[in-house]
Amino acid sequence: MxxxxxxxxxxxxxxxxxxxxxxxxxxxxxxxxxxxxxxxSALQTEPGEASDTVYHAHARFSSLCIEYNPQTQTADVLPALQLALRAHQIDSRVYESAINTPHCPVWLRYSAQMEWGKSPYSERYQAYISQATLSLQTDRGQVLSSSHYSLGDGMRTSKWASTQDKLAPVVSALVTGIQPDKRTTQPVKEQS
Structure with missing residues (x-):
């Protein structure tokens, strides 16, 4: 019982x-x-990483101007760039173009490619950044540094990461010249 x-x-x-x-x-x-x-799903939200970074020795700067790129169709690129710059104590202002603007010794120019897809656990299509190229230039057009983000093929580990998580390592490589490797942190060799 x-x-x-x-x-x-x-x-x-x-x-x-x-x-x-x-x-x-x-x-x-x-x-x-x-x-x-x-x-x-966790792998697809890893932060992005910088690639193809070129860094030329130059004087440090605490502010720069960003040239607005109307061809970039995602609204969160500029805020992501400005937050990443602020993390390096660099103030920034956005201008329509470099022509007829206040004197700015350093300019950040960017381009980004957007794609659409369905994220895991969602039935709606969402936009995401698949490629971005950043370039620091003097007001005369001399390139100080450039760096790139690409989603790439294979596992696409950062596909659904936020735009900020994708661009922050690229901005860091652009400003410092250090492009972290997945295994170790190796500074990029200066080019003259």
Missing amino acids: AARPHTAALVLASCALSGCSILSPMPLWELTKATGQLAF
């Missing part, structure tokens, strides 16, 4: 479980699939 209350409790507890837990022939396989999907 003592076994009956335990059996009744087990039956009540099993009714509270979802149908997958009761009916799935392989609950461990379902758990493995869910874990794999979660890990893949």
